[in-house]
Amino acid sequence: MEDIKFPQHFRFIIPIIEVLNELGGSGRAGEVVDLVIEKLNISEEEIAETIKSGASRIKNQIQWARLLLVKTGYLDSSQRGVWSLTEKGLKAELTEKDLIELYEMRKQWGKEYRKSKSKGKIIKDETSDGEQGDEEEIEIEDFRSLLLNTLLTLPPSGFERLCQELLRESGFEKVTVTGKSGDGGIDGIGLFQVNPFVTFNILFQCKRYQGSVSASHVRDFKGAVIGKAEKGIILTTGTFTTEAKKEAQRERTVPIELIDGEKLIKMFEDYQLGLKPIKTYEIDEKFFDKFRNLIPKQFEIHIGGYSGTSYSVEKRGDTLVYKCYGTSRNIQESIVIHPLNEQWRKFWITCDEINIWNWEIRYENPKIIDGYSWKVRINIDGKSIDSSGSNQKPGGLDELFMAVSKLLGGLSFN
Numbered sequence: 001m002e003d004i005k006f007p008q009h010f011r012f013i014i015p016i017i018e019v020l021n022e023l024g025g026s027g028r029a030g031e032v033v034d035l036v037i038e039k040l041n042i043s044e045e046e047i048a049e050t051i052k053s054g055a056s057r058i059k060n061q062i063q064w065a066r067l068l069l070v071k072t073g074y075l076d077s078s079q080r081g082v083w084s085l086t087e088k089g090l091k092a093e094l095t096e097k098d099l100i101e102l103y104e105m106r107k108q109w110g111k112e113y114r115k116s117k118s119k120g121k122i123i124k125d126e127t128s129d130g131e132q133g134d135e136e137e138i139e140i141e142d143f144r145s146l147l148l149n150t151l152l153t154l155p156p157s158g159f160e161r162l163c164q165e166l167l168r169e170s171g172f173e174k175v176t177v178t179g180k181s182g183d184g185g186i187d188g189i190g191l192f193q194v195n196p197f198v199t200f201n202i203l204f205q206c207k208r209y210q211g212s213v214s215a216s217h218v219r220d221f222k223g224a225v226i227g228k229a230e231k232g233i234i235l236t237t238g239t240f241t242t243e244a245k246k247e248a249q250r251e252r253t254v255p256i257e258l259i260d261g262e263k264l265i266k267m268f269e270d271y272q273l274g275l276k277p278i279k280t281y282e283i284d285e286k287f288f289d290k291f292r293n294l295i296p297k298q299f300e301i302h303i304g305g306y307s308g309t310s311y312s313v314e315k316r317g318d319t320l321v322y323k324c325y326g327t328s329r330n331i332q333e334s335i336v337i338h339p340l341n342e343q344w345r346k347f348w349i350t351c352d353e354i355n356i357w358n359w360e361i362r363y364e365n366p367k368i369i370d371g372y373s374w375k376v377r378i379n380i381d382g383k384s385i386d387s388s389g390s391n392q393k394p395g396g397l398d399e400l401f402m403a404v405s406k407l408l409g410g411l412s413f414n
Helices: 008-022 029-039 044-048 057-071 087-091 096-119 143-153 156-169 215-225 242-248 261-271 285-289 341-353 397-407
Strands: 026-028 082-084 122-125 138-141 173-177 188-195 198-207 231-236 256-259 298-304 310-316 319-325 331-337 362-364 373-380 383-390
Touching: 008 026, 008 029, 008 057, 008 082, 008 087, 008 096, 026 029, 029 057, 029 082, 029 242, 044 057, 044 242, 057 096, 096 397, 143 261, 156 173, 156 188, 156 198, 156 231, 156 261, 198 215, 215 231, 215 242, 215 256, 231 261, 242 256, 256 261, 285 341, 298 397, 341 397
Parallel strands: 198 231, 231 256, 362 383
Antiparallel strands: 026 082, 122 138, 173 188, 188 198, 298 310, 298 373, 310 319, 319 331, 373 383
């Protein structure tokens, strides 16, 4: 196996899939992140490390591992806070060989991310060679990180009054900032009416913080709340350690709700506090398909070997002819396919993502002789590829064969 030093977020790829499988195929983002951290026994010191925006370095890396899994089809692209395995993800048993292929794709996408500066995003990739390194920090600066930075610049009293307004927007009544010292860390009080018959007294604490709030801090706040209110709330721009979360919900003590920086930003977003919504548009690719030439001039792909099943697909006129061969090269199946424009468009997107246009003409490994060979010949609108190999393949070839299978309506091609 090749000696590759993977980027740091790659260590989370397999655990994310394992955790989601253990949860039945899907889970809330925060739940998945916490379970991945617990599975890898990541220390509290490492959890407390932050990147320049103040966000957790570990959570930043887990998010980038999740993004890579979405782009490669193992996770769906839901933006509603739920991570779900696709059919491919449910069946996945990733090996080091699979990680190497993901790494090759990641390098190509890294180039695309750097280009996206022109689209209004600031992307920073601090690595030794722009592709990998001991310390990786990839940061997309959008309104969330900008808002978090804004909160961190507020004076303590200003942040307390801001939390007061946020609690009011959330339905709390008679919210008052005490602003006293020596009160066990209590910054304010309020009431929350569940229904006409039930009302809770709550005490809250505001921490304008970049690191992680510890279990001892939660325990101290609990001590201050006992006898004064039925519930406590800690709001912070930072994060909470795993032990702090356990302490907050420990039985037979007053419950403490924990609002970390991620939840805090979500609340500002939900209530549109300090945020101005911007109207934007999404490109309707289907509309432009009728003006594109999606049908290639040449299309010929083969994969197979001395033993086992072989496959081929070739363009004939406006159709594709798919063939499946047995071990004696006898045709077991021959089907004429008429792909839709949408199928062609998705296929070309995959080709661009894995950048097949820059593949070498020939790939060979003389040390291995297993009869495995493949060939790709495509020509469309000035872009072309004529590449083949024996016992060796470029990164992304399996992804291409998967795209071919989708183009063929799910027929086997691997």
